[in-house]
Amino acid sequence: LLGYRLDPVSSLLQPVLLTVGVAGSVHLVQAFRRRCRQGAQVWLALREAWHEIAFPALLTVVTTIAGFLALGVHSIPAVRRFGILAAAGVALAAVLTVLAGSAWLIVLPASVGSGRSEGSPYRWTAPAKWLSAHRRGVLLVFALLSVTAATQWTRLQVDTDPVAVLPASSAFRQDFRRLTDQLGGVEVFGLLVPAKDHERVAALRKVLIDQPQVVDVVDEQQAASGETLLTAVIAPASTARRRELFDAVDGAAAAVGSPGSRAVGTVVRVARDSQRLVHDQLLASLLTVLVLLLATLWASRRPLLALVGTIPNLVPGIVVYGALAALGRPVSVATAMIASVMLGLVVDDTLHFLVRFVRARRAELSVAAAIAEAMTTAGAPIVFTSLVLSAGFAVPLAFGTLITTREFGALAVATILLALLADLILLPALLLFAGQWASKVSPVSRAQGRGAGESP
Template identity: 25%
Template sequence: MNNINHIPLSGFFSAFCRCVVRWRWLCLITVAAISIFFLTQLNKIRFDNSSDIWFVDGHPSLAAKARFDRIFGNDEFAYLLFTSDKTPFTPEHFHLMDQLAHALEQGVPYVRQVNWLGNAERIKGRDGEVEIKPFFSQSPRTQAEVDQKLTEALDEPNFANNLISPDKTALTMTLDLNTYPPKEEDLTPQKTIVNAIDAILAEARFAPLKPLVGGPPHYNIRYSELVRRDMGKLFGLVILVQMGLLLFFGRGPRAVVTPLVITTLAVFWTMGTIGLLGFTLNLLSSALPTMLICVSIADSVHLIAAFSHESRQGMTRKENLASAMGEVGLAMMLTSLTTAIGFLAYLTCAVKPYREMGIYVACGVVYAFLLTIVLTPVFYSFGRSPIARKQKSPRKVDFLNRLLDRMLQASLHLVCNRPRAVSIGFILVMVLTFFGYLQVKVESNTAKLLFKGQPLRDTLDEIDRRMGTSITLEFLLDADGEAGIKDPDFMKKLDRLTMAAEANPLVTKADSVSRVVKQMRQAMHDNDPAYYSIPDTADAVAQYLYFYESSGGAAMDRQVGFLSDVVRLSIKCPYFDTAQARQLLEEMQKQVREIFGPEMKVVVSGGMSRYIELNDILYAGQRHSFIAATLAIGIVMMTVLRAVRFGLLSMLPNIFPVFVTMGFLGLVGLYLDVITVSFAGVIIGVAVDDTIHFFTRFKQEFARLGNYKKALAATYFSVGRPIIQTSVLLVIGNAVLLFSSVLGFFKLGLLFGVAFSAALLADLWFAPALILLFHPLGRERA
């Protein structure tokens, strides 16, 4: 039996293992009971796909949206696009569209009003009076009448690029929404809306209409459904991949079944905990099962490897288990701790789904560690023959072992003979990749998370190609009460701002109450275009607004606050890059300052505003989580290794894969998004696992041998194989994300592959080279 008394806590873990083996049936029954309990909690899990989940409570974006919702209802909307190639614009179809608009207004919860060309307000003067009527006062009866109306619509300033495309081949139907109810009443109001729209469109009478459906509720729900389907498929695939790899590395059927049972139970326990505590899942945490399988499998692999090594020492099975647990128990506990720390670093990110994801995965890692130290001894305690007996073809065992040993021998030879060159090489790579990191951009536009060719992405692109009105940017301007609304100077400034917005090449449509005033003035002057302007007196402005409402105009409540203290400028745009969105926001804010002066109070809301804000907190979160994970894990390493120099030295191989991966991102032109942005802390938290096994084992061997090269050789050939195996499991296991339909998860699989490959090279080459150069444990003994 190996002497493991010099390993901290070895006695505790050995004693714990003996206790587990003694009471193995009780342990199995307890694990089974807990598993059944958590399975019963799975039906309590709820999904929250609302747009505000990305921000922590109290964030200014949520305050801005709350104010907008309180005054104007909701800055989200549902959207239907009718195209002449799929739905010919005939009298029959116009009649159906009118029926559909009424059905949607009556049958879709939270709808405030349905706007389309048929019921759009048309302001015209007739015989000295103003008429405000629906554009189609009655359904057209002939095709000629339809064609004439479509042509007339382009002459209406509020219709073009809003309700009808300039080429008359597309019409829109927009569902303005009321404020969503509290989550206690409806956790997923977006889903409620989408389901109601789908049910109405599925009615047989509307079958001839083939609209494209868009808007934030539809996109968010369909995207979440796609992610959940993807993750369900990938979860099964990762199980199969891990099973195949474990069979390849094979130490018998138990070496395959045990890690998979442990990781699968850890997933179910974690999901059950989420349901039990009333927490929610979202589109980001949908990847939780797949990620947990990959990051929590290493402990059982290392313990099985140690047991396999001990079984060759001529001890009984129970003695083997106790010795193996004593040998690697501390390292397993530390790797679980550092992995949990890596994910808990998400708590420094001001993005709510990341904070939740960090807690969920950390919880799963702890569960996996507890299951490993209980179930592995239990499963391996059965049987009379030592584990080293025939488990598979000896030829295959010898071939695999020889292959791994040759890799380790070559690594040892390189490091021992050229430690300085190896270290310089790794440092140069870090410097080079730092310049790549400087080129990395963050993109928070969720539309870019989908591959082109995905139906959801194609729908979004088609809506933008035809109309360019997929997202809004909303400005709420302080009007200083009713007097401000009537002030012609204020109204002229508002009109200048509206026209400046519409003149911006990034903007499709801009609208404000100033258009109503100009249309009313023109209508009251016999529709003379020369009078399409803001009057010069407050009395005239007040008169036009009064006549508008008394004539049946219904748009004021969507453009002016109830107390006339706020006016709204609504800007509609296509989805574009965050950089372009930021450019538009900054240009509009500059226009507000130049036109109204710096004293104007402005609140910015709308979907575009939120994804700009999200971009900023994602970038800050990536930096904060990386720093937090590095500091916390560094402290743990220095504490465990009981040497500041040795602990600091151990962090360099773990920072290396982060540099390489970030540099890879910048050099190949990929961007960080809401899925990949905080992976740096995860890489450190997971990559450090193998470093802990390497450094703790090296310290043990150096204490025993007193020579750096001999200690390195002993370390290579004791923990080298499981380090390679767990790295392969991480790289290939996460590679299943490359089969995702979601571009963000595809990139995550690619980045994890690069990162964990770089981490393996750093553990086998960079770390040993640094140890030989700096002698962090002091002088060698004779």
């Protein structure tokens, strides 16, 4: 309806939105089932379930939309379009969860609410005690992992070669490589010479021929305005090397007295956009982290807890991009989106855990008991949503034909699984460690509790 064409980036929308939509309903279903098992009537169980999850669910919708909208700072139109459409899809999925999800629970309460009893509300006390005893070791392991991965970031390279995203079996890619082998290169770029520098065209032609990546200068055209376009064929190379080539051509043109001459063409734009890709992604990630900090602060009402809740969501991205660099894999348009998109997604489970932890502390539970309570009420939904998200993002990994699509799926799955470990291991360890300095969250009035999403 909007007239957009399907491209390698927008092709990721369907599995992303389907997965996010399903995962978003998991906490509602689990809360509803728990209330039904406790003997509540259907309408009361649904109302209490929404009262329990409404506040963290609102925060998760906000952070997920923010993660996608942060892609709007990208200079690449396909990435901006993906972010806007994905954000709109998340908002629509949230509305459908409220309406259709609630209706489904009312119509099918027997099957949804059936199952074994929850058992003791503190059956996760043992893991909480283990984390209490080993919190320093847990923090040390995650710290070493993060620092090791971060040291690899200097090796990250960007490559947005559109031919490289095609599978090796692609007829176009095979024909392209065959022609490249026979001719030395098939891609071209131009050197646009201003009319006032026309007498320097011969020198500029030599500048092009002297470049190692230039196969030949194949054409010279003069426009009515007096500008001259020299067309050169270039050998296959990464976008990083091509960026160096075009910068060298611009510099050499200035050196022979034509500072107004510049490299132009599609391959020039692609190569130089790859550098902006890194800058844009860093900006998008910083914006997402800012929203994440505000969301965790809103959820916890304590700056220290907000910082503690943010750290586990940064670790997966640090590790994944570090692994990408260590394996020598370049950052592409699709994989560059992982940071901000995944930050907006994986923080959802952190918020559910953090809100339940704060509620338990307001109920005068110790830190360890509050962690056990949070794990009991949010642990299963966190695991299930992580598995649903992993399965959804595994679809492009398993069935995608484009290399960048498969890489996006692989990095997304790795990020989600690392975030699961961070939420259930690192986050409790950080809460236990921070508890040595932070005083217990003070009880609040009932009105204040309701304002923070407190259960009645």
